[in-house]
Amino acid sequence: MPTITIDGHKIEAQPGKTIIEAALDSGIVIPHFCWHPALSVAGNCRMCLVRVGSYKKAADGTLELDENGNPVVQWMPKLQIACATPVAEGMVVDTTGDKTTEAQNAVMEFLLINHPLDCPICDEAGQCKLQEYAFKHSRGESRFVEEKVHKPKRVHWSDRIVFDGERCILCSRCIRFANEIAQQPVLTFVERGDHVTIELFEGTQFDSPYSMNVIELCPVGALTSADFRFRSRVWEMSFTPSVCPGCARGCNINIGVRNNEILRLEPRPNPHVNQYWMCDDGRLNQYRWVNTGRISGAWLRQGSQLQSVSIEQALEVVARALADQGGMLILSGSLTNEDGYLARKLATALNTLELVFVERNDPSFGDSFLRCSDRNANSTGLEALGIKRVSWDQLAAHVASRKPSVLYFLGADPLAEQATGWDAIIATVPLVVAQLTNHSPLEAFAHVVLPASTYAEIEGTFTNIDGWVQHLRPAVETQETLRINGMKQSRLDKFGAPNDRWTHGERRLCRPHWQLIAGIATALGLTWHYSTAADVFAELSQTVPAFGGMDYSVLDHFRGVRLGAQPEPLGVVYESHFMKPQSE
Amino acid sequence: MNVTTNTRAQRMNFWEKLYLPEIAKGLALTFKTMFRPKLTRQYPEERWEPLGSYRGRPVLVLEEDGERCVACGLCSRVCPALAIEVQAAETDRDKERYPSKFEINMLRCIYCGLCEEVCPEEAIVMSKDYDIVFHSQEEAIFGKDKLLVPIARLQERLEFLRQYK
Numbered sequence: 216m217p218t219i220t221i222d223g224h225k226i227e228a229q230p231g232k233t234i235i236e237a238a239l240d241s242g243i244v245i246p247h248f249c250w251h252p253a254l255s256v257a258g259n260c261r262m263c264l265v266r267v268g269s270y271k272k273a274a275d276g277t278l279e280l281d282e283n284g285n286p287v288v289q290w291m292p293k294l295q296i297a298c299a300t301p302v303a304e305g306m307v308v309d310t311t312g313d314k315t316t317e318a319q320n321a322v323m324e325f326l327l328i329n330h331p332l333d334c335p336i337c338d339e340a341g342q343c344k345l346q347e348y349a350f351k352h353s354r355g356e357s358r359f360v361e362e363k364v365h366k367p368k369r370v371h372w373s374d375r376i377v378f379d380g381e382r383c384i385l386c387s388r389c390i391r392f393a394n395e396i397a398q399q400p401v402l403t404f405v406e407r408g409d410h411v412t413i414e415l416f417e418g419t420q421f422d423s424p425y426s427m428n429v430i431e432l433c434p435v436g437a438l439t440s441a442d443f444r445f446r447s448r449v450w451e452m453s454f455t456p457s458v459c460p461g462c463a464r465g466c467n468i469n470i471g472v473r474n475n476e477i478l479r480l481e482p483r484p485n486p487h488v489n490q491y492w493m494c495d496d497g498r499l500n501q502y503r504w505v506n507t508g509r510i511s512g513a514w515l516r517q518g519s520q521l522q523s524v525s526i527e528q529a530l531e532v533v534a535r536a537l538a539d540q541g542g543m544l545i546l547s548g549s550l551t552n553e554d555g556y557l558a559r560k561l562a563t564a565l566n567t568l569e570l571v572f573v574e575r576n577d578p579s580f581g582d583s584f585l586r587c588s589d590r591n592a593n594s595t596g597l598e599a600l601g602i603k604r605v606s607w608d609q610l611a612a613h614v615a616s617r618k619p620s621v622l623y624f625l626g627a628d629p630l631a632e633q634a635t636g637w638d639a640i641i642a643t644v645p646l647v648v649a650q651l652t653n654h655s656p657l658e659a660f661a662h663v664v665l666p667a668s669t670y671a672e673i674e675g676t677f678t679n680i681d682g683w684v685q686h687l688r689p690a691v692e693t694q695e696t697l698r699i700n701g702m703k704q705s706r707l708d709k710f711g712a713p714n715d716r717w718t719h720g721e722r723r724l725c726r727p728h729w730q731l732i733a734g735i736a737t738a739l740g741l742t743w744h745y746s747t748a749a750d751v752f753a754e755l756s757q758t759v760p761a762f763g764g765m766d767y768s769v770l771d772h773f774r775g776v777r778l779g780a781q782p783e784p785l786g787v788v789y790e791s792h793f794m795k796p797q798s799e
Numbered sequence: 800m801n802v803t804t805n806t807r808a809q810r811m812n813f814w815e816k817l818y819l820p821e822i823a824k825g826l827a828l829t830f831k832t833m834f835r836p837k838l839t840r841q842y843p844e845e846r847w848e849p850l851g852s853y854r855g856r857p858v859l860v861l862e863e864d865g866e867r868c869v870a871c872g873l874c875s876r877v878c879p880a881l882a883i884e885v886q887a888a889e890t891d892r893d894k895e896r897y898p899s900k901f902e903i904n905m906l907r908c909i910y911c912g913l914c915e916e917v918c919p920e921e922a923i924v925m926s927k928d929y930d931i932v933f934h935s936q937e938e939a940i941f942g943k944d945k946l947l948v949p950i951a952r953l954q955e956r957l958e959f960l961r962q963y964k
Contacts, residue, residue, distance in 0.1 A: 451875075717884050
């Protein structure tokens, strides 16, 4: 392994790596725009210029020393780009010296010549790499007095992405992403000199299922999300690290929240699961249902009407029915491991209960990259807990033959998923309990409606399709949780008062599934003591061998642990944009 | 025992203790002042016109083709009292962004002028309005209807900013 010296630190570098990679592996970040660890090297932004040399040797092979006894370095006559220079034994790299700083200043000045500096309008402001480096490597004033070059603005690359040619610094990250990761090579540089801009090939649009990743990838605000555009400043939001519930992949995400409303989801790097990416479907479709159409409070059927009752009263009714008549717990495959564990514990305690979870397959959704045809976030975890996987059709046949007197739906919803024949089946069941997050046609048939929290409001764990157990953290407040109790807070959350209109976002009366199940156990007189999801997970990791040795801090530290395996070392995780409010 | 000596009453001479000449002196001053120029201002009929440098309530500059504000949110970020709330939205104009909502809670505002100082568009400036009244907390939250002021009425302040900012 070649030993190189970066800024006086001796580093053992992996052979074949470039200087910028070797530096990153040991935690040194060399300023860069166009380089990204998941993309090929372009070397066109020139920001990572560093001074490279080697120690001078005398004829007998000993190091030449100067008058202070330090080895003399023979520098290369010109600076080298760290992203395309492979490491070599004995290499000396200077990333902070005068010559390097001068080059970085010069590159920044060149990049800013034709940049419109419309930060007040730009969505990237506050998380922009160009802003970040303008603070660190810029003289603060432009010597350029001529008219800036004008290029096309507000170009729609698809109905999801808006491109602004003037802000673009031509790093080509998006072009390489389209070619190499999204496999949709439709982008290219056109024109020459300072008129270079990026265009789509004629008659194409950039609408790959992963296209929106270029928005985070873009070091400046040239690419913005049509969905998010101008909805909030980045510093007004809190970012909570969590996991996407859209399919069994469980891509790591940050949930951006302002005024208790989710405004956007964006990918969070995790080398085990999703590298740096997530799909557009997850990003666009997995937050609106948390914000709208939610069930708040418990409801009990009296005659033809649903009456509002306290959650405890409703749980009492369900507990009595389950104890007297037995029944069936029908789980959604997107319940957390904690929910599944307590459901299993309740079924064991009563032993008249049947426990299944319903699969949700969509072969048209899956692909060979991140998207899975299994649309349930946690089917692997529920199977690891020994809960049986069924389809709606199998379950319909089973219910028709067994005729259970109680059907208790936990998150699973045959009517919203349009499973065939289920309205007829449900209509014949004496007691239907719907424990759901959102309003659904099932409520019309339900005798008890219990409000469940969504993935964004709970703490818990999902096990993804490859067995990675990953930690979810609450990003949205409910009536029973408090943001100051360890949730991520934006500045507005910290300092808001009740008479500030920006603190009035809706807080719903709902509970995590496991808490509602524990409530039923309490109503039955069982002595379960769980005050947090961590208590449930602690018991789960002790009783289920596959989860052995896990707890939330271990899951956070290693960004997930595989079922039945030891934690795998994570290494340095690359974050492209540093200035942005960090979620970790 | 403490005996207080040299009090004002003890120092007074005979004429002063008599009071009447002192009253006459006082009335003389009153009569003299009646014929001097008056300093009292008959507020609110007679209002004080502050100079351009005065920091009254913050307002938004309204030009012929709409507001200058692009809803960048810097005023909201810099405001030490968190009085300002801005919600941006997209427009078809050249400046792609405008505030669909701009609210200043005048109960929170401390008239420090930092919003004006930070504004990259010179869109929020301190006006000369100093008598801000309201009857409820809700009324104290000023929206765009109250904040937008035609640029013609803000010339003096804009001139001051150009010279001294």
